[in-house]
Amino acid sequence: MDTEAAQRVSELRAARAETPARASAISLALPYLALLAVAILFPLFGGGYWGVIATRACVYWVLVSGLNLVVGFAGQIAIGWVALLTLGAYTTSVFAAGNVMAPLPPYLALAIAAVVGAIFGLIVGLPALRLRTFYFAITTLGFATIVTQVALAWQSVTGGGVGVPGPVFPDPFASQWGFYYFCLALAAICTWMTANVAASRFGRALTAIRDAEVAAEASGIAKPRLLGTVFLFAGATAAIAGGLFASLQSYITPDAFTLDLSVLFFIAILIGGRSSILGPLLGTILLTVLPEFAAPLVAWSTFLYAVLLLVIVLAMPGGIAELLDFKNRRPLQSNRAIVPRPDLVARLLDAQGDTGTLTLDQVALSFGGVHAIDGLDLKIQPGRVHGLIGPNGSGKTTTLNVISGYYAPQRGAVMLGGKALPALAREARAHMRIARTFQTPRIVGSASVLENVMIGGTIDGRGTFVESLLSLPRHWRDEAKLRDTAMLALSAVGLERLAPVRADRLQHAELRFIEIARALMLRPRFLLLDEPAAGLSGEEIARLATLLLAIARAGTGVLLVEHHPDLIFDICHEVTVLNLGKTLAAGTPAEIRSHREVVNAYLGG
Amino acid sequence: MPLSRRQLLSSGAAAIASTIAKPAIAAKEPILVGYLPALTGPSSSTGVGINRGTLLAVQEINASGGIDGRQIELITRDTQSDPTKAVNGAAELTRGQKVSVVFGPLNSGESLAVVPLLARTNTPQVHPCWVDSLTDPKKYPMCFRNAPTNQQIGGAANRYVVDVLKQKKVAVISDTTGYGTASVNAYAPMLKAKGAEVVYTGNVDAANPDLKPELLRMQSAGAEAIMPWSVNAGFLSRIINTRGQMGWDVPIVGQTTLGSGQTQALLEKPEYWAKVYPNNFRPVCYTPDGKLTDRTAAFLDRLKSAKIEMGDTLLWWIALGYDSPRMIAEAMKAVGTEPDKVVGYLNNLKQFAGVYGDMSFTPDRHDGYPDEQVVMVEANSLNNGAFKLAPGYSA
Amino acid sequence: MVTSIVLSGTAMGCIYALIAVTYNVMFSASRVFSFTAGTLGMIGGVLGSLFILRMGMPIALGFLLALAGGALLGIVTEIVAVRPVLKSLDQHLYVLSTLALALMVQQFTAIEWSTEPAPFPRLFDIPRAEFDQQFWLPMLACAFVIVSLELLYRYTLIGHAFLAIAEDNYAARALGLPERRLRMTSFAIAGAIGALAGFAGGEMLLAFFANAPMLTFYGFVPVALGGMGNNRGAVVAGLLLGLFQQSANFLVGGIFASVAVFTVFIIVLLARPNGLVGSALQRRV
16 A cells, blocks of 8 residues: 555544544534433423423424424425324324224324324325425425314214314323323434434435435435435324324314414424424424413414514524534635545545446437537547537537436437436436536535535445434444545545535535535546536646546546636547537547637637 | 500500401412413304403402402413313413312313313313213312203204294204314204204304305205304304395204304394394393393393493303302302312302302202203394393293 | 306406416516415405404505505515525525415414404495305406406516516516516515405405415415416416315315315326426426
8 A cells, every 4th residue: 555545544544533423423412411311300390380391392392303304304395294293193092092993002002193194294295206395385284284174074083173082191101290201202212313314324315305406316316215214204203293292182173283383393493403403402492482481472472483484594594503503613724725635536436347438329409499419429438538528508518417317318329338328317327336516516505515425425325214213233334434435535635624514615616526526425437527627726627637637547437528628638538529519529639629610619719 | 444554455465466467368378260261262252251250250259358368369371262272271270370270161172171181180170161071070070060061052952943943954053163063963863852854964164254055055955944053253143144145034043152242243234133043041031021130130230330341242151250250259268279178069059149040069960050041042132131032932 | 056156166266366376476576486475365355354344444445555555565575585585595495484474474463353254345335146246356356467467568568577587587687677676566566466366355255364374275276287477377277276166165065175175286286296287397407
């Protein structure tokens, strides 16, 4: 092993030791432990009535913790989630009271409610995959109304307007404080589970879907499956919360499940801040407790929540979590330089194997009357940099989009090693080790640089969602491996010092290099770059050039769409010039530079 | 003869003793009475009316020295017609405020949730809600109802429709509250048992502005009488208005709120109020020769002098609100505020002289209102808060 | 029965269509859907009842003031809930800000006005007929608005300007169109249209704060089915919705009617997410 590389690796290990996983885990857990301690000791200083409020906060948090993954992490605007609370409350109560069959033990009724809730969570949530944001929000409202109306109409089972008594849990949970500890335990478990998900590749993938959907697709993240999983989970927790709610209220009627409740849950998450567990937890406690301080406040509570929501959206979209994000308040070093390490690139991209060529064969694509690509032939070989240049509107980015699966060619085929690539299968590209960057960097602003890069390696994880939920060993192994690989990728592009920094604090040039690091996580056979030099200084372009050459040397085929002729002519092995969707010229950089038509159409001078 | 030293001393001692004693009495803890009216929301007509009587009674009791020198402090939690808020309010009253007794909730839907809760906290409760299941001397030994039951109310109304008006095809509807739903469920079988044919039942969202579909369906089902059960004045007024707009000449017989001033205010035309027969209570109605009982007349004078508004509500609600704290006060005057003692007293209460009716309880029967006092009246005979008995109504 | 269904179905359909137009006008001006559309409808009814019944104003004055109130709320929506979030990177904040504003207005109305439906004045003092004013007023209002908007967009300069900023925001600004003022005006117009819907439909809907969430949903269905920004599609879809809903109402009854409407809507939307008319998805990469 190269001494320099060895030194680098030990530097890396030292860097990791500065923020060792275990120490940071404890400092992360501290606020939760403090809250838990207060909660456990609460009966000593809180009176009977505040016990009811505290229990209610725990019950609401059970629901909100699951909904947080849907709304806070995945960014789905599910306003009508009270439907699941209603469903869970009625299912538990009806089975415990024996309205359909012989009365069941309350725990069993609660378990059945969880299953029913999971299924309906999926049903209510699935439209999110087909519909635009606002449309989906409206359909969830529709579901909330449907469930309430069904509860009203199905008198034989739900008692209709009369309602049904809530389940009574047996000792030791029958007393007020006993029940409080039961709800507290469930709330604590939900906090632990969702915190585990947040710190797993699934949590990062959810955030990626929310803030950088195309990048998530390019990284191979399958939106339907992931969203389906969180909807199942959120439905189950909501239903369990419903059963607990019914027990707390000791009696439920359809009008207990108002839109106001739904709004409370939703706003608690947004006040708390997205992609956070602690924020929404504090938000839920705040919103549950706030109206209790003054009797008139109770009537105005929904108005207050709405005002809070407006203030947060306008002034502090990051919510409470942003307020508590102390480590991102520390000023960054100015005059930062990006210093890639080409030698580390080789370590990262080792063992490529024989992969074959990426070919475009007479590909054509039109948008209406515009021929975006008109019979294009392209051949990208592994280990070589292929430049694609041309005036604006010549079809460069469209070509890239066809290769990465955003558009299906109307004629011709895109082939990898002789086999045609399935059209429109964007996520599949990642599995074929075809990675790309974007014209405008698609970064998750609220996540750290390291997390952004780790998103690129999502498909390498082996552990399932449940294993992450329960913090099982394979989850930790995945995380360690992803973390190490991501640090290596960051070091390779020269940004390892910025690993813990929130990505939206970074400069444009740094974001471009982060995208490359993320793409490298896939250990790509082919790397497609969409104008990576745009907005970079001369020095940075030079460094980019060394990086790209290193990547090619390691065996990756690079397709470089660019406007900077210097970069193209410096590093490309072949260049194709496009004009109006057709190949104007193709050849080595020297040939292209002196080609008369190219000079006339594009290069000038 | 000048006062002897002993006399001086003893009178001085008495004077000192009385000054010491007075602060002690004045510093006596108030009696906390929890109160759960629905002062706002769709079912607030009961709360608004009852509240006036309650406040008046508490004021009077306190003005005349309270109960053994202790003032009654009424701790009010508006349930907003919402069972959930009623439960929260009840929890706060018992656990937070530690009240000695609870009066309310005033609507059945809210009581369905609160009664079991108060039973668990061993708090004596007096409520005027009608749904049958809301008292049960075994399950809820501390809960008393100082009002009629749905059986009593429905019995009187059904008797009027079937026996007096001689209509056999009946449409029974309600709103979607617990009270409405329970009432329809109770009354439909009662009607069938009387040999009537229930051609239509329905639970309608009270906020629905357009009741034409409902009435059209009733009409095509052949209904000859409409029996609505709801305390929502808006809802009831819309039923009456739609019947008038359709020009459909069938009697409306049902819930007492049909006759309230609130409902009257929402009618499109005063003539729409004809052939509307709500239930009410004999003590607060005009006798056939147009007179009120002495007790009621005195109460009316009392209300007038206290400038209490009557025109937008029902007299019997105000009377009920007036009677309830006085009944509780009587119990506490007799046996003190210990829950078991209060319950014990109420369990043996005979003929408590209320304005709107005399209450009696036994350990096996916690429904205090006498059957024979439930009557049907004619809505548009409203005069000074009281009604005339409905036509054809034999005493 | 059939006459009742047709009359009330068409009338309700026109009200829903007008709310849909409110959504569309706001959308055209800002590429944003605002939750306040349904609230505007509610405000029209409440203000009408407030000014005419409670405060005793003459009907014409109450009408104008109600429209003005709607326009004002429209402008407030633009300034408070739309403009600040348009420039943010997060495209979906507008859902939250408009939701917050709509909730604030609804709750305020519920607490200060009433939680119960209050009567709405009868606008023309003529006796009730089969084809009563409560039916033809919404139809008249809908026809008037649709025709006026067509004329506005097609024949006036300001109408062309509205279309320009809707079509290509950057080009319009580059041409020197006062984008901000145009957007505010659009929202004011939308506000007035929403208030008109509530006012014209006041006798059918009554002055009730809970009309807001109801109109938010039912007013959006024609938008979703007719295509975003497509006013003609909205009218057709609105009428279909009104007729379907009232048929269910009259034939089956309230609870099942609303479940039926929701279910059909969700199914249709899942089948055709871009509406029955359909439009291409924009380039995302």
